[in-house]
Amino acid sequence: MKSFLIRIPLFRAISPTRLDALETSAELRRFRKGEILFKEGLPAESVWLIQRGWVYLVKRTPQGTPVTIFTVTPEEVLCGFSAVVGQSAYYASAVAATDTTAVRVPHADFARLLRDQPGFAEEVLAIYHTRMRHLAEAISLAQAPVEQRLAYALLRLRATFGKTVPITHHELSHMAGTRWETSIRILSAMKRKGWIISSRGKMTLLLPRKLRALLDAHPAG
Amino acid sequence: MKSFLIRIPLFRAISPTRLDALETSAELRRFRKGEILFKEGLPAESVWLIQRGWVYLVKRTPQGTPVTIFTVTPEEVLCGFSAVVGQSAYYASAVAATDTTAVRVPHADFARLLRDQPGFAEEVLAIYHTRMRHLAEAISLAQAPVEQRLAYALLRLRATFGKTVPITHHELSHMAGTRWETSIRILSAMKRKGWIISSRGKMTLLLPRKLRALLDAHPAG
DNA sequence: TTCTCACCATGACGTGCGTCATATACACCT
DNA sequence: AGGTGTATATGACGCACGTCATGGTGAGAA
Numbered sequence: 001m002k003s004f005l006i007r008i009p010l011f012r013a014i015s016p017t018r019l020d021a022l023e024t025s026a027e028l029r030r031f032r033k034g035e036i037l038f039k040e041g042l043p044a045e046s047v048w049l050i051q052r053g054w055v056y057l058v059k060r061t062p063q064g065t066p067v068t069i070f071t072v073t074p075e076e077v078l079c080g081f082s083a084v085v086g087q088s089a090y091y092a093s094a095v096a097a098t099d100t101t102a103v104r105v106p107h108a109d110f111a112r113l114l115r116d117q118p119g120f121a122e123e124v125l126a127i128y129h130t131r132m133r134h135l136a137e138a139i140s141l142a143q144a145p146v147e148q149r150l151a152y153a154l155l156r157l158r159a160t161f162g163k164t165v166p167i168t169h170h171e172l173s174h175m176a177g178t179r180w181e182t183s184i185r186i187l188s189a190m191k192r193k194g195w196i197i198s199s200r201g202k203m204t205l206l207l208p209r210k211l212r213a214l215l216d217a218h219p220a221g
Numbered sequence: 222m223k224s225f226l227i228r229i230p231l232f233r234a235i236s237p238t239r240l241d242a243l244e245t246s247a248e249l250r251r252f253r254k255g256e257i258l259f260k261e262g263l264p265a266e267s268v269w270l271i272q273r274g275w276v277y278l279v280k281r282t283p284q285g286t287p288v289t290i291f292t293v294t295p296e297e298v299l300c301g302f303s304a305v306v307g308q309s310a311y312y313a314s315a316v317a318a319t320d321t322t323a324v325r326v327p328h329a330d331f332a333r334l335l336r337d338q339p340g341f342a343e344e345v346l347a348i349y350h351t352r353m354r355h356l357a358e359a360i361s362l363a364q365a366p367v368e369q370r371l372a373y374a375l376l377r378l379r380a381t382f383g384k385t386v387p388i389t390h391h392e393l394s395h396m397a398g399t400r401w402e403t404s405i406r407i408l409s410a411m412k413r414k415g416w417i418i419s420s421r422g423k424m425t426l427l428l429p430r431k432l433r434a435l436l437d438a439h440p441a442g
Numbered sequence: 443t444t445c446t447c448a449c450c451a452t453g454a455c456g457t458g459c460g461t462c463a464t465a466t467a468c469a470c471c472t
Numbered sequence: 473a474g475g476t477g478t479a480t481a482t483g484a485c486g487c488a489c490g491t492c493a494t495g496g497t498g499a500g501a502a
Contacts, residue, residue, distance in 0.1 A: 057357075059357055059358075059360075059361040060361070061361050061362065061364060061365055062362075062365055062369060062435070062436050062437065063365065065364075067360065067361045067363075067364060069357045069360045069361060070357070081350060082350070082354075084346075085343075085346060085347040085350040085351075091354045091357055091358075092357055111343075114342070114343050114346070115339070115340070115343065116339075118336070118337075119336070121335070121342030121343055121346060122306075122332075122335050122336065122342055124346060125305075125306060125335070125342060125345060125346060125349065126306040128346065128349050128350070128353065129302060129303070129306040129349070130306075131353070132349065132352070132353060132356065133303075133312045135353065135356040135357065135360065136278070136280055136290045136291070136312055136313055136356065137280075137312075138360055139280075139288065139290045139356065139359055139360060139363065139398075140280040140281070140282050140288045140290060141282065141283075142288075142360065142363035142364075142398060143282060143286075143288060143363075143398050144282055144283055144284065145488075145489090146488080146489070148283060168448090168449065168450090169449075169450070170448095170449080177360075177363065177364050178489080178490085179489080179490060179491080180449090180450090181451090181452090181489090181490080181491080181492095182488095182489060182490075184449095184450065184451060184452085185451085185452080185489095188450090188451070188452090198450090199450095199498095200448090200449060200450075200497085200498065200499085201448095201449075214283070215283050216283065366458075366459095367458080367459070389478090389479065389480090390479075390480070391478090391479075399459080399460085400459080400460060400461080401479090401480090402459090402460080402461080402462095402481090402482090403458090403459060403460075405479090405480060405481060405482085406459090406481085406482080409480090409481070409482085419480090420468095420480095421467085421468060421469080421478090421479060421480075422478095422479075
């Protein structure tokens with residue numbers, strides 16, 4: 001048993017008996033690219049642990065255009081955490097960015113783990129903290145020129161996918177908070193400079209150092 | 222004793238003996254407006270609990286202009302949390318926005334609380350979660366027009382200060398990620414419409430509903 | 443093969459807002 | 473009273489980037 005729970009790194013310190021108990025309420029689910037795990041505004045009933053694949057957290061702006069506020073990878077495991085801390089609704093939607101398998105855990109069960117598995121809450125805190133650091137970075141970048149935001153998005157993608165990342169300009173532009181036309185324009189310029197190459201739905205980073213240099217640019221004052 | 226620790230809401234569930242022990246290593250410190258609690262990039266050695274006053278978390282962009290990524294109020298208590306989760310450096314600076322009193326707790330002591338005070342980690346998690354929600358909101362707003370970002374900043378200020386908020390255009394513009402000239406221009410327009418009034422260093426929100434309406438604007442799609 | 447539908451690519455145009463420049467007013471100090 | 477520094481206010485100008493428009497290309501379906 002506990003076939004799928006045991007594979008989740010976050011659970012490695014949980015006792016086997018405990019995992020067995022979880023097994024009865026947890027549920028393994030598969031999503032195809034583009035499908036929705038949960039929706040912004042709906043009651044937060046479950047926590048999701050990403051096992052394979054890749055999930056965008058998307059939030060609507062006041063004018064209705066969706067913005068990708070974060071990308072959850074298998075290492076970053078967690079989403080839908082609103083369910084645990086007494087929030088009644090998810091504050092963002094989760095959309096499968098690739099084919100994804102995820103474990104759904106009812107919020108009560110997850111809360112119980114937090115309460116009585118020593119050390120578990122700290123691990124969750126650490127995850128949350130790195131995510132927060134990323135969000136803080138994203139905010140400070142939000143005012144930077146689009147080229148830098150795209151470079152940042154590409155580098156984060158590279159960190160999980162390697163030098164060739166499967167992504168369209170459309171998706172990339174969402175992550176960078178811009179429009180696909182702009183993304184194409186700027187990436188075309190990068191191609192001309194030999195920093196990257198790209199074809200339908202994939203981009204390959206040839207000179208990531210150049211991208212990183214954009215982000216370190218002016219360490220002024 | 223434990224004079225200052227006992228006043229911190231986050232510690233209300235900690236046993237008195239434990240607080241006594243903390244007292245020996247914790248330290249109460251006062252900062253005048255503009256002084257720095259800790260600096261981005263420096264080794265993260267302490268967690269800070271805000272008791273009175275108001276702290277900006279500020280991060281530098283690649284081009285060196287500082288951006289306020291978050292504002293810590295006494296209810297939101299915590300900052301400098303990098304110290305606890307094994308991060309070696311603070312990812313942002315903390316600047317006193319008003320005269321502030323804060324408690325410095327060495328990271329080891331705070332980590333110990335997390336480990337062996339049942340329920341404490343969950344409380345911290347909840348704080349972190351609401352902060353995350355705010356950051357997510359800020360990110361989704363980052364692409365909205367400046368007028369909306371200013372409205373959002375004003376409303377958040379109102380939530381902690383009441384209808385009259387002590388802030389300059391300069392500070393406000395930082396929170397909204399824009400320039401003070403723009404802030405003045407847009408707030409002047411709001412004044413002409415009778416939504417707010419302002420004088421040197423303070424602004425009064427007469428019609429907060431109008432501001433909120435800006436943020437609910439187009440619930441499209 | 444051809445049809446269709448994403449995705450990729452590039453041009454033209456308008457504008458929100460950053461930037462610079464200049465002026466007035468209030469607070470505080472001596 | 474006068475001097476200095478910071479906050480407020482407004483105009484002029486330019487550019488990055490959003491928006492709209494048009495066309496090319498590869499992939500999968502019938």
